[in-house]
Amino acid sequence: MIPRLPTAVLSRSLLSRSLVGSSLPSRRRGFATSKVACKSAVVTGAAQGIGKAIALRLAQDGFDICVNDLEGNSSMVEDVVNEIKALGRNAVPAYADVSKLPQVEAMVETSVNSLGPLNVFVANAGIAQVKWTMDSTEADLQRLFEVNFYGVVYSDQVAARHFIKQGSGGKIINAASAASFRPFLMAPIYGATKAAVRSLTQSLALELAKENITVNAYAPGIVDSPMWETIDEELMAINGLPKGENFKSTKKTIALGRTSVPEDVAKMVSFLASPDSDYVTGQTMLVDGGMVFS
Ligand code: NAD
Numbered sequence: 072m073i074p075r076l077p078t079a080v081l082s083r084s085l086l087s088r089s090l091v092g093s094s095l096p097s098r099r100r101g102f103a104t105s106k107v108a109c110k111s112a113v114v115t116g117a118a119q120g121i122g123k124a125i126a127l128r129l130a131q132d133g134f135d136i137c138v139n140d141l142e143g144n145s146s147m148v149e150d151v152v153n154e155i156k157a158l159g160r161n162a163v164p165a166y167a168d169v170s171k172l173p174q175v176e177a178m179v180e181t182s183v184n185s186l187g188p189l190n191v192f193v194a195n196a197g198i199a200q201v202k203w204t205m206d207s208t209e210a211d212l213q214r215l216f217e218v219n220f221y222g223v224v225y226s227d228q229v230a231a232r233h234f235i236k237q238g239s240g241g242k243i244i245n246a247a248s249a250a251s252f253r254p255f256l257m258a259p260i261y262g263a264t265k266a267a268v269r270s271l272t273q274s275l276a277l278e279l280a281k282e283n284i285t286v287n288a289y290a291p292g293i294v295d296s297p298m299w300e301t302i303d304e305e306l307m308a309i310n311g312l313p314k315g316e317n318f319k320s321t322k323k324t325i326a327l328g329r330t331s332v333p334e335d336v337a338k339m340v341s342f343l344a345s346p347d348s349d350y351v352t353g354q355t356m357l358v359d360g361g362m363v364f365s
Pocket residue numbers: 115116117118119120121122139140141144167168169170195196197198199218222246247248249290291292293294295296297298299
């Protein structure tokens with residue numbers, strides 16, 4: 072639930088706008104005729120998995136895409152760039168570690184220099200770890216929070232500063248998780264980073280509403296991606312189940328009876344990046360086939 076705003080903030084951000092009845096600007100009342108018209112988006116961690124599916128889906132929606140990942144994944148990034156170009160959109164690679172603020176700044180600069188004004192920033196990059204809290208070291212905590220939380224904070228800050236400079240609003244979309252809502256087996260610190268992303272998404276939505284910037288997050292459940300291949304292998308080493316069985320065994324916890332594919336998540340991000348979500352902010356949208364009922 073969004074906390075009540077002080078009246079001063081309300082009057083600045085909401086009450087001063089005429090959002091009711093006949094005073095509504097006509098563009099807010101109708102439906103957009105097309106999803107986007109020549110806009111650009113940055114997607115972090117887009118060499119593979121969910122980020123790649125988001126980059127391709129947003130390209131299909133009409134966005135030009137800045138494809139980010141770590142430099143070590145440059146050949147996969149180049150493949151994604153080429154796939155986007157084959158779809159008839161423009162794309163540029165941007166190698167950056169999202170846990171390093173100057174690199175995030177340089178990435179947005181690369182995007183804007185190559186693709187023009189920025190409209191959407193998808194802070195997707197993340198890492199997972201299979202370890203109980205009692206076994207987690209200082210280095211484990213540091214790396215998980217640096218990538219999954221600091222990386223999202225830096226991404227959101229840089230994107231928001233850029234949107235404010237451009238003066239035409241924008242959409243920030245963060246990678247949360249079903250683990251933002253409840254604990255998952257052997258992922259306590261990962262879950263804490265994702266709960267932090269959900270909290271940040273709510274707070275930033277309040278902070279940036281007056282700039283016409285929406286801030287939302289997506290919360291996948293169990294997605295068939297390279298991340299889950301690693302999780303499955305790590306669980307296999309602990310409980311001895313055959314390869315793939317830990318992943319498959321999650322099905323029984325999902326109401327729709329199947330695990331998901333990256334494209335399931337990309338569909339939600341497509342909505343959050345489109346004008347159809349203009350009146351949605353501060354939300355973390357579960358895309359989990361019915362695992363967490365929030
Ligand atoms: P993945 O491991 O398959 O891909 C993540 C990508 O992020 C990789 O290409 C990796 O190189 C990149 N990356 C990692 N650290 C980076 C950094 N510091 N800077 C830039 N790029 C970096 O993971 P995925 O399954 O596609 O997950 C994408 C996001 O969705 C993550 O934030 C993850 O936590 C979240 N998520 C995934 C699942 C799932 O079941 N796979 C569930 C819930 C949430």
